[in-house]
Amino acid sequence: MPHGSAGVPRRSMLAALVLAGPAAAAGCAGSEPPPPAPGPPPGRDALVMVVRHAEQPYAGAPGQDADGEDDPGSLAGRGRRRAEALPLLFAPSPKAPLPRPGLVFAVADTGRHAGSHRSRETVGALAESLGVKVRADLGLGEEARVAAAAVASGVPALVCWERAGVPALVRALGADRVPGVPAEWPDRYDLVWVFTRRSGRWSFRELPQHLLAGDA
Numbered sequence: 001m002p003h004g005s006a007g008v009p010r011r012s013m014l015a016a017l018v019l020a021g022p023a024a025a026a027g028c029a030g031s032e033p034p035p036p037a038p039g040p041p042p043g044r045d046a047l048v049m050v051v052r053h054a055e056q057p058y059a060g061a062p063g064q065d066a067d068g069e070d071d072p073g074s075l076a077g078r079g080r081r082r083a084e085a086l087p088l089l090f091a092p093s094p095k096a097p098l099p100r101p102g103l104v105f106a107v108a109d110t111g112r113h114a115g116s117h118r119s120r121e122t123v124g125a126l127a128e129s130l131g132v133k134v135r136a137d138l139g140l141g142e143e144a145r146v147a148a149a150a151v152a153s154g155v156p157a158l159v160c161w162e163r164a165g166v167p168a169l170v171r172a173l174g175a176d177r178v179p180g181v182p183a184e185w186p187d188r189y190d191l192v193w194v195f196t197r198r199s200g201r202w203s204f205r206e207l208p209q210h211l212l213a214g215d216a
Contacts, residue, residue: 046151048173049098049158050166050193052185053107053118054086055079063118073109073116078212082189083122085211087129089192090158097207098192102155104132105146107162108139119160126158140165147172151197163187170195175202190215 055078057063063074075083087093091100104127106119120136127134138146143165150157151173161169166185170176175195181204185191192207209215 044151044154044197045199046195046197047099047156048147048150048195049101049156050169050195051086051122051158051160052163052166052189052191053079053160054082054122055189056118065117071117073118075118075121079118079189080121082209082212084125086122086126086209088211089209090126090130098194099156100130101126101132101158103150103153103157104130104134105138105150105157105159105161106134106136107160107165108136110139119162123158123160141168143168144172166193173202175204178202178204180204180206188216 053075055076057072057076063071063076063079065071065074074080088096090096090098104123106123107116109117109120120134123134126132135149138149140162143161146159146161147169150159159169163185167176167183170181170193173195175181175197178195181193185193190209190211192209194205194207196203196205
């Protein structure tokens with residue numbers, strides 16, 4: 001009678017695989033298990049802060065780039081002032097209400113967001129003050145990858161995103177059913193959404209920036 005490895009009869013090996021089910025048979029055949037779905041690692045504690053990019057120009061008005069030249073993809077003057085003041089919200093700034101981000105995201109200037117630099121401009125001064133490089137390789141539609149990277153980093157993360165993409169980001173974090181989380185970002189630029197996960201559970205708070213005159 002032909003035998004399998006270690007002297008086990010081939011018929012017995014096949015019977016054992018049938019009893020063990022399809023997963024064991026697939027493993028024996030050398031196939032790889034499916035990759036994990038994108039999203040944050042389960043159970044890891046995390047702190048993710050979300051801001052909308054700062055003020056954009058009104059319809060028909062140009063923004064201004066860092067050299068003062070007209071640029072429709074750049075922030076309005078008030079938005080640039082907000083970006084310059086943003087470091088005041090985060091440690092090590094004195095009396096800062098929020099911890100120092102160890103990871104900063106901005107929307108990539110590609111796809112639906114091509115030609116717009118407002119997210120990177122919003123966090124530029126903050127990243128420079130903290131000595132942190134802005135991660136701007138992920139764009140709208142890739143919120144699951146942003147959420148996974150933010151949580152997996154193990155450090156406080158700041159995500160500067162487009163208003164339209166924030167609900168997808170919140171869903172990707174798994175925090176969309178947390179009490180108090182709005183269904184969408186309001187028509188405001190002066191907020192920070194703070195998501196904290198402890199022992200596998202998310203909590204939420206909304207923090208007004210109070211950086212510029214006229215902020216609510």
